[in-house]
Amino acid sequence: MIEFFAWVGRRSLAFFERLGRGTLFLVQVCARLGFLLTRPSLTLAQVWAVGVQSLVIIGVSGAFVGMVLGLQGYNTLVTFGTEESLGVVVAKSLCRELGPVLTALLFAGRAGSALTAEIGLMKATEQIPALEMMGVDPLRRLIVPRYVAGLISMPLLAMIFTAIGVLGGYFCGVGLLGVDEGAFWSQMQLHMALGTDIGNGVVVKSIVFGAVVTWIALFEGFDAIPTSEGVSQATTRTVVNSSLAVLSLDFVLTGLMFD
Amino acid sequence: MPAQPHTLSAHDPLVTLEDVSFARGARVIFDGVNIEIPRGRITAILGPSGGGKTTLLRLIGGQLAPASGKVNVFGHDVQALNTAELFAMRRRIGMLFQSGALLTDLDVFENVAFPLREHTNLPESMIRTIVLMKLEVVGLRNARNLYPRELSGGMARRVALARAIALDPLMVLYDEPFAGQDPISMGILVRLIKKLNEALNLTSVIVSHDVTETASIADQMYLIAEGKVVESGPPAAMKSSSTPAVAQFMRGLPDGPMPFHFPGVDYLTDLVDGVSS
Numbered sequence: 001m002i003e004f005f006a007w008v009g010r011r012s013l014a015f016f017e018r019l020g021r022g023t024l025f026l027v028q029v030c031a032r033l034g035f036l037l038t039r040p041s042l043t044l045a046q047v048w049a050v051g052v053q054s055l056v057i058i059g060v061s062g063a064f065v066g067m068v069l070g071l072q073g074y075n076t077l078v079t080f081g082t083e084e085s086l087g088v089v090v091a092k093s094l095c096r097e098l099g100p101v102l103t104a105l106l107f108a109g110r111a112g113s114a115l116t117a118e119i120g121l122m123k124a125t126e127q128i129p130a131l132e133m134m135g136v137d138p139l140r141r142l143i144v145p146r147y148v149a150g151l152i153s154m155p156l157l158a159m160i161f162t163a164i165g166v167l168g169g170y171f172c173g174v175g176l177l178g179v180d181e182g183a184f185w186s187q188m189q190l191h192m193a194l195g196t197d198i199g200n201g202v203v204v205k206s207i208v209f210g211a212v213v214t215w216i217a218l219f220e221g222f223d224a225i226p227t228s229e230g231v232s233q234a235t236t237r238t239v240v241n242s243s244l245a246v247l248s249l250d251f252v253l254t255g256l257m258f259d
Numbered sequence: 260m261p262a263q264p265h266t267l268s269a270h271d272p273l274v275t276l277e278d279v280s281f282a283r284g285a286r287v288i289f290d291g292v293n294i295e296i297p298r299g300r301i302t303a304i305l306g307p308s309g310g311g312k313t314t315l316l317r318l319i320g321g322q323l324a325p326a327s328g329k330v331n332v333f334g335h336d337v338q339a340l341n342t343a344e345l346f347a348m349r350r351r352i353g354m355l356f357q358s359g360a361l362l363t364d365l366d367v368f369e370n371v372a373f374p375l376r377e378h379t380n381l382p383e384s385m386i387r388t389i390v391l392m393k394l395e396v397v398g399l400r401n402a403r404n405l406y407p408r409e410l411s412g413g414m415a416r417r418v419a420l421a422r423a424i425a426l427d428p429l430m431v432l433y434d435e436p437f438a439g440q441d442p443i444s445m446g447i448l449v450r451l452i453k454k455l456n457e458a459l460n461l462t463s464v465i466v467s468h469d470v471t472e473t474a475s476i477a478d479q480m481y482l483i484a485e486g487k488v489v490e491s492g493p494p495a496a497m498k499s500s501s502t503p504a505v506a507q508f509m510r511g512l513p514d515g516p517m518p519f520h521f522p523g524v525d526y527l528t529d530l531v532d533g534v535s536s
Contacts, residue, residue, distance in 0.1 A: 122363075130360035133320050134374050134422075135350040137342075141377070 022219045029147050029218075032140045042145035043152070050111045050146065050214075051153030055160070057110050058103060062161035065098055066090060066168025073169070074177045086179050087188035090169030095192070096201040096258065099162035101250050104209035106161075107154055108242035112217035115146055116238040119221025120231035128222075143218050150217075154210025158202050200257045208249060213242040271334070273298045273430055273462045274319055279328035281314060288314050290486035291328070296430075301456050301463040303477035303494075305470065305508065306484055312466035313357070315483070316432045319464070320352060321345045333429070350378055353423030353431040357438060359415035361407040367394070367418050368403040374425045393421040397451060413444025420451060430462040431455070437469040445469075449476055470509055474498065482508055 036043055073089040119142065122128050131138045166188075173179040192198070217238045224234035274296035281289040288311035296302045306312050317323040318330050321337040330337045332348060340348060361370045371390045375381060381389070394400040397417040407415055416436065423431055433452065437445050453476045456463045467473045474480065474494035481491040482505055490497065490505045498509050506512070524532075 125363070126356045126358050126360035127362055129317075129322060130354070130356055130362075130419075132322055133349055133352065133354040133356075134377070135346040135348075136374075136377050137346065 021223065022215070025219045025222065026215055028139055029143050029215075032137070032144050033148070035140045035144055036148055039145075042141075043148050046145045046149030047152055050115070050149045051157060054107060054110045054153070054157055057106055058157045058161050059164050061102065061106055062099075062164035063168040065102060065161075066094065066165030066170075067172045069093060069098070069165070070169035070172030070177070074173055074179065083173075083177075083179050084183035085187050085191075086169065086173040087166075087184035087186075088191045090173070091166055091188045091192050092197060094162045094165040094169075095197045097250070097254070099165060099202050100158045100205035100209055101246060103158040103161045103206060104154065104213055104246040105243055107157060107210070108213045108217070108239055108246065111150070111153070112213050112238045112242050113235045115150075115214070115217040116221040116224070116235045117231060119143070119146075119218060120224035120226070120234050123222070123224060124226040124228070124231055138222075143222065146218055147214050150214025151207065151210050154213070155203055155206040158206035158209075162202055196258070204257070205250065205253055208253065209246050212245050212249060216242045216245060271298070272296055273333060274464070275329075275331045276315075276318070277329045277331070279318065279325045279330060281311070281318065281323065281325050287486050289325070289483075292483070292486070292488055294481055294488065294491075296462060296464055297479065298462050299456075299460060300478040301452070301465065301476055303473040303480045304464065304466040305468060305473065305480055305482045306466075307508070308468060310483055311486070312468075312483065313434050316354065316434055316464070316466060319432065320349060320354065350374075350426055351429045353426070353428040355416065355419050355423050355431065355433045355436055357435040359407070359412075359419040361410075361415055361419055361422070363407050366404055366406050367399065367410070370407070370418060371421045371425055374422065378426060389425065390421075393425055394418075396424070396455070397421045398447070411444070413440050413447065416440075416444075416448065417451070420448075420455075424455065424459065424461075427459065428461070430464065433463065433465040433467070435467055436465060437467060437472045445472060452476060470511065474509075484508070 069090045070086065073086050074083055077083045077086055077089065119128075122142070128138045128142070131141060170184060174181045174184050220234040220238045220241070221231075224230045272295040274294075276292055276294040279289055279292045279294075280287070292315075294304070294315075304312055304315060314323060318325055319332060319337070321330075321332075321340065324338055333351065335344075335348065337345070337348070361367075362373060365373065368390055371393055372386050375386050375389060379386075390403070391400055394403055397420055399414060399417055399421065402410070402414065402418075407418075410418065420431075436448050436452065440448065449472050452463060452465065455461060465473055465477065474497070477494055479491065480494055480497050482489045482497065484504055490500055490502050492500075497505060500506060500509070
């Protein structure tokens with residue numbers, strides 16, 4: 001029994017110690033944000049790597065999620081004869097939850113893992129110590145541009161995911177299942193609020209998720225044990241921890257925004 | 260600038276380690292080490308693998324802090340420097356990492372240009388000239404468009420050397436420059452280190468376990484084992500030393516004061532224990 005408590009204690013201490021180091025890392029990154037004003041090209045290159053290169057997976061996933069929503073929504077709504085509301089169902093669920101959450105999960109898998117592996121391997125191949133020895137601050141040169149690129153890319157990807165999802169729902173509902181096109185769009189227009197649904201849902205949530213996922217990914221890479229095994233464990237931790245963080249934060253944000 | 264060696268006279272050593280101790284967890288890496296790196300010379304630090312030679316370079320570069328003792332570089336206590344001063348000091352030091360540590364997303368030209376782009380506002384034409392000059396020295400001017408993945412180990416190290424001297428440093432630190440090199444690459448690197456030290460009036464520190472190559476160019480050698488400096492002196496004196504540990508290392512004998520077997524349980528006891536349990 002005592003051993004169990006000791007184990008819980010050790011795990012908790014390790015967790016908080018790591019959280020502390022992660023927070024310190026974030027503070028150091030934020031303190032260096034001003035550097036980007038002098039070198040915007042560094043961020044642009046990372047927006048390409050983190051954002052643009054995630055477009056395919058985001059677009060395809062968005063389309064399929066929207067189509068599934070169209071199908072399932074139609075099947076449920078038609079029972080009550082309210083299939084004209086399909087547009088609202090699709091748009092609300094995408095904007096408030098599925099858009100930002102699924103984008104963040106995909107972003108963690110596609111861009112987050114790539115960031116961790118890249119930074120971790122740079123550490124393992126002595127590139128980061130080499131930067132330090134050249135008098136170049138790796139936090140400023142490597143981490144800050146990637147962090148800001150994550151912050152910029154995530155909301156844009158979530159918007160694209162949501163927009164394509166709505167079109168997917170439209171294709172299924174109107175194109176395949178025969179829902180009235182006018183009703184689909186007008187109901188959506190009537191019941192969707194710019195501030196609550198799109199502002200809070202897509203924009204605020206995805207900025208928070210982008211900040212958290214990119215932070216976890218970069219910290220795990222920077223903190224990785226510089227061996228192939230260490231980098232592989234760090235990459236796994238990035239995907240697991242960011243997914244858990246996104247899902248739990250989503251619950252908190254939803255509670256705060258839409259109660 | 261605080262990292263200027265203005266407080267040093269021409270005869271003072273460029274780097275001194277005074278009674279430096281360092282440990283990783285319970286494992287003592289250095290225990291009261293004293294080393295002086297004289298200006299304009301090639302100093303070699305020899306020792307068995309895992310003996311903390313790379314750690315020594317990191318202590319000099321301020322990437323690690325000693326548990327006790329003082330590391331003085333260019334007349335300044337490295338521990339007393341703030342981050343900006345430390346980075347300024349590092350700009351005057353070139354370091355060749357064992358793996359080369361080239362930035363894998365940049366080609367050879369951009370790797371050598373990297374420190375210039377980061378630390379100077381030179382126009383593009385001048386950067387091009389400097390990079391081509393540095394690459395010419397290491398014989399890889401025509402490999403400038405290759406990426407690190409397209410280079411052999413020896414070529415990667417030569418590119419890294421060109422990068423290390425891009426900012427015309429006062430001192431270059433070499434971390435195992437000869438490890439894993441074929442005889443031709445090794446010969447090229449040995450000559451390059453010697454030539455650069457003379458032509459650029461550098462101070463060089465080589466940590467290595469390749470005795471023959473290092474002894475052929477070093478002015479002074481230190482042998483470190485079990486956390487202490489066992490002996491120091493010019494290569495000829497080290498080769499003829501009668502100290503058992505020095506003789507073992509310089510002649511490459513498998514067993515001696517530095518044991519072949521990892522310390523632990525006695526062989527016979529270990530075997531008998533296995534049978535009885």
